[in-house]
Amino acid sequence: MINERNLPILATLLVFILLYGFGVYEYRGFRDTLVFTNLLTDNAFLIITAIGMTFVILSGGIDLSVGSMIAFIGVLMAYMISSMGLHPAFAIGIALLVGVFFGTIMGVIIAFFEIQAFIVTLAGMFLFRGLAYLINLDAVPISHPFIMALSDIYVPLPGRGGLTFIAMAMLVLLVIGILVARRTRFGMSVYALGGDSHSAALLGVPVGKTIIKIYALSGFYSAMSGVIFAIYTGSAYPLAAVGVELDAIAAVVIGGTLLTGGVGYVFGTFLGAMIQGIIQTLITFDGSLNSWWTKLAVGGLLLFFILLQKGIVVWVKKRAAG
Amino acid sequence: MSNFVEGAQVVTRPLLKIDNLSKSFTGVQALSGVSLQIKSGEIRALLGENGAGKSTLIKVLTGVYPRDGGDILLDGNAINAADSGHAQRLGISTVYQEVNLIPTLSVMENLTLQHQEKVFGLISWKKAEIRAKALLAQVGLDIDPLRQLDTYSIAIQQLVAIARALSTQAKMLILDEPTASLDSDEIKQLFDLMRRLKAEGMGIIFVTHFLDQVYSITDSITVLRNGECIGTFNTAELTRSDLVSHMVGKSLEELAPSAHDHSIQRERKALLALNNVGKQRYLQPLNLSIAAGDIVGVAGLLGSGRTELCELAYGSVKPDQGEIRLGKHSLTKFSLRRAIQVGMGYCPEDRKQDGIVAELSVRENMILALQASRGWWSPISLSDQQGLVEDMIQRLAIKTPDMDKPIGELSGGNQQKVILARWLITHPALLILDEPTRGIDIGAHHDIIQIIKELCEQGMGLLVASSELEELVMFAHRVVVMKDHHKVSELLGEDISEQAILRTIAS
Amino acid sequence: ADLTIGFSQIGSESGWRTSETASIKAEAERRGYNLKFSDAQQKQENQIKAVRSYIAQGVDGILLAPVVETGWDQVLKEAKRARIPVVLIDRGVAADPSLYLTKIASDFKEEGALAASWLAAKTNGRCNIVELQGSVGSSAAIDRKAGFDSLISNFPNMTIIRSQSGSFTRAGGKEVMESFLKAEGGAKNICALFAHNDDMALGAILAMKEAGIRPTKDILVVSIDAVPDIFKAMADGEANATIELNPHLGGPAFDAILASQKGAKVDKWVKANGPLYLPDTAAVEYAKRK
Amino acid sequence: MKKNDFLHKHQKTLAPLLSLVLIILVTASVTPGFLKITFVDGHLFGSLVDILHRGTPTALVALGMAVVIATRGIDLSVGAVIAICGAVTAVLTVNTDWPVWIVILCALGTGALCGLWNGILVSVFNIQPIVATLILMVAGRGIAQMITEGQIVTFHSEVLDAIGNGYFLAFPIRVWIAIGLILLTVIVMRKTALGLFIESVGANVRASRLVGIEARLLVMSAYVFSGFCAGLSGIILAADIRGADANNAGLWLELDAILAVVLAGASLAGGRIYLLLTVVGVLIIQTLTTAILTSGLPVQYNLVVKATIILAVLLIQSPKTRQWLSGLFPKKEGDKKGSTTP
């Protein structure tokens, strides 16, 4: 018997499989494992960001600062490695701490001053992008043997595909995210907060602390995403990842999480991001759309799959009822 | 100002001691200088009219609201709970007035929230499920703990909340109107449980508006009025009339129900008629007719389909078969707004989710239904609104500093009165009430029943679903008994008595 | 030959870029090539995805208009491994030149310098300049500014008195110019406007006219790109000079791919710098481009 | 009682107004001549007038956004709708000889239609507002580019010029248009029961449905209104530069609009909105933008300054800060009154 609460995820999975099947049927080269592993690698930073975002949205909040955080962390890393001569491993550690630090600050403002997450993180979005500009306006390469070595790690799979370091890091972070969400007290507090924050407080959930932790976690995940993006491109660019916050939110929501909070799964987010990735891939494989048709297609496909997903959920529920 | 009537000689020091506690909100002094003491193994009733400050006392006690002044001692140690979680850790377990659980989590998750057992640092849901089932069994519930909480009725949610409060190792248990929507069976079960906990030495504070319950379970009574402690009494030594006069400041005689005539005037023709109305997996098809002036009660056990009957009759859930007529209109295809325009009214059971619009003011909440039926383009002028609202505040004795206060800041019982008033000012031809007197104090209860009777004498029809059989017997002309989502019988006139209803349900 | 070529374009953020896309598509069609087009909507990650998809599909060549200069090493290596030649168009990348076939682009720095030298000649090295920068952080903005700055540093009496970002848009150019005029109290103190692209200049011209200031008479206007509308403005006497950024890069790019298939040697940088246009030819040029 | 009420309301209004005045004063002290207003050719001229002039499109968008936010929604598509309506205006002006007012009606109609689309997705298909409007946000620019074929379509029309940059009674015409629409909206919302219904639906849909409010229709009209406002804003923005820039018109304007609504004290969880304060919010944001542009600060500081000031304004407005401050000065009139009322 299918649990009703898992239905959106199953529907998302089905949509993903349908899409993939369509690609394999329609395009040359799509059946190669390379396409799938490319999806994992190319969307890794988005998925990582979206995992952090899932916690935020589950709690009924939102974090608009993630895209800027990615750029800021990248530029900061480049500065520490190139200008200060730090070892990348060390620089990554510091960069992650900085991400957590800024996330925590936003969390404190949201929790303590009771200001809405939307605008606090919007200010964060401006601030981090601005800080990135202050460190470095130009795009700079991060050419350090350590970074190169990381980006050269490759576990070949049958076919032409293979798992990169980035993809594997993403999968590990995904598993951690799933465990934290469903198997820790903090995770359950996040769900409770999103379900009804007033009741959560009466049930003894430490609301303030949980909010702070949520934004710290999101800060960590988006900083991690910044690190991954820097490794992915081997460079830092203050204009990187513009608009990623919206892609991440969309991934979370397509993955079945309610924006009002309380309902959803981290794994759904993974599928949501993969669906966005595959839409992009299908459009590229097709290659016949001009600029404006590309935009229409992205929007149209998004709508189509959301409706399809809703349709599946409704249909299964009907079947179960009748 | 408070006179203490200590119970049997105090040998041990009190488990809980509250001294001179005060709390004010903007415009309201909710508590002023309240003091009381509770021993372990004592069940204390906390009584008072709506808005007397009972819930506030509990929330200050458990750190939900910061206090303005006063001391709280638990086991002789001054405590200052920072929040509800802290209070729990200090040993005070509380079921707050409204069902305060997380609707989007499963029953199991709600029961174990903050108390999960872990294996290798990770929550074990297997253990959680076992524990959840055990807790549910304690309150006599046999439901699927994996289902989402809000798929269950408000009464079941209430029981889950109680079960949850039992899950913590506490010295003090506080129950704020836990019985508001429970049936007699559940209440009995709850009382057995309370007796057991009492025997184990737990101190219990119990808030209710049912005097029967006060006398059957509590050892002592503390009465609050207008935020002040009127006194603490031994239950056995206090007569009902004295108790009521302490609470209301009036004597019981004034409140005694007038003798009720169960007979119906046969000559009137049907106002509301349900012909074979039903919905798959929701309610078995049934017939029902209500004439002007009729008061029809709906009785049944928890989950028997009372609420479903009300929803179908009102039209907020559309039936998939049968026809609903109100007077000369067939409502089956009507929108709710049209139904309200031709005289329907419905006061839902779940006040928090379906009733109040917490952010809006008392005035706005009260005129909402009338305004909605008139449409947005013909607004009720502010002075008319004020007139209507002022009148209702008087008639229902709604306790609020002014009518522009957000309704969410009112006490539970007063919110319920506002929702009732919302429908009364629409002058409905037929009013459907689902648990209308939930959380309403005895004084107001009396007034409301009086108002309802008057309205029916003037030709309104009434459908009341209630788990309080006493209340149904008091004013219904007819009682529909529900069981397993279908109508098993209809009791008429002199057949209506608590025993008869119980017998029908049991058969 | 029936080539399949992948073209990863940055986006369609300006009229100039739309023209470039149209020109390359037309060239491919003329030659009967199968062009796979992808619009990255200003996102590098989308461009990387597109290039990877082209590799997975096994195209014969890839045109890449990189949104930013860095961060291409990995994906270029993959293309090289798959033996697919990559031609960079309209700007370069900071990667080992062996990773791509050739770069067909103009030099942003030279464009900035060209604008500056025209202005220096026009004003005899005496000028208070206001500058409309492109989007903060974009390489076109950074390099055009750098080229301009380094040239005017030779002229002690040429200074940039105000510089703000107009984000490469007309609306941005107009709003920023308005604030410049307010802050400087009109045109008395401003001798020339240097805009990083024509659209901002066109917006600024509107702002000047609305403030009762005559462009070219009170304030000189020089900008870059050579879009049709700036020629119209020049013809109407409202702009002084523009430097062309050549959008017709399809031909040379395809030629380079063909050449490499035949095993011929290809230059690593095919410079495509355009000339500076002045009002005298504006009417003719406008008619040509319309 | 009455006085206490008044003070209470006052406090909410005071915070945004105070922030606005503060920002203007600080800017004036940094940028000489910022406050100067002169009378040139029969109209007012100066930075403050510029703020009104520049703030108009945002104010219009924020107006529609406020109504949508009241219903517990959000409209991310306004920027794209601006681009579409600008494109419609430009293309119709250039390619047809229709009278201007028909062109304007077509553009406004297009905006409303876009809003209707969003409304249908949200209230009929029950798609979460942020994603429902995200779809048009992405696809809308594509539609706009399709209309303009990717080029900036420039046009010439006296009437549109006047809407973009003309003056009437010393003030920019577009400011008058905005004032008109804002007042009209305020009147409709407050003098009919529409405002009550919208806020009620936003705060508790289930309860609102049960009292007979037709929530679905109401939510749909909120989006239509937002689309209409964005359409008007799109016409003004196109008229401003005498051209339709499909890719850049109204880019990221949705964020400014949302920011303004929230600065005015509304909650994104629906319910109460404050239309006039929203305008103050827009003025705060626009003053900030203009101040940064006139300040002569290097470009890379723009965002940091903006973020810092927004955070400062937010902190000033937070009720917690107020509580904390009144803790420092305990003898405040309002508090004393509150606690002595029986």
Ligand SMILES: Nc1ncnc2c1ncn2[C@@H]1O[C@H](COP(=O)(O)OP(=O)(O)OP(=O)(O)O)[C@@H](O)[C@H]1O
């Ligand atoms: N959060 C709040 N803000 C402002 N006033 C409040 C708040 N909570 C309670 N009050 C006021 O305090 C008074 C006491 O309310 P309380 O909820 O304690 O009453 P109660 O005795 O529990 O009543 P009931 O029997 O109706 O539940 C009421 O007048 C109420 O309006």
Ligand SMILES: Nc1ncnc2c1ncn2[C@@H]1O[C@H](COP(=O)(O)OP(=O)(O)OP(=O)(O)O)[C@@H](O)[C@H]1O
């Ligand atoms: N599976 C479900 N999903 C959603 N709502 C449900 C479900 N089951 C019950 N409900 C709702 O719960 C409410 C109560 O249902 P129930 O059958 O318990 O009614 P009842 O006889 O009035 O009992 P109670 O005394 O608990 O109110 C109804 O409003 C019903 O719609």
Ligand SMILES: [Mg+2]
């Ligand atoms: Mg109470």
Ligand SMILES: [Mg+2]
């Ligand atoms: Mg019920």
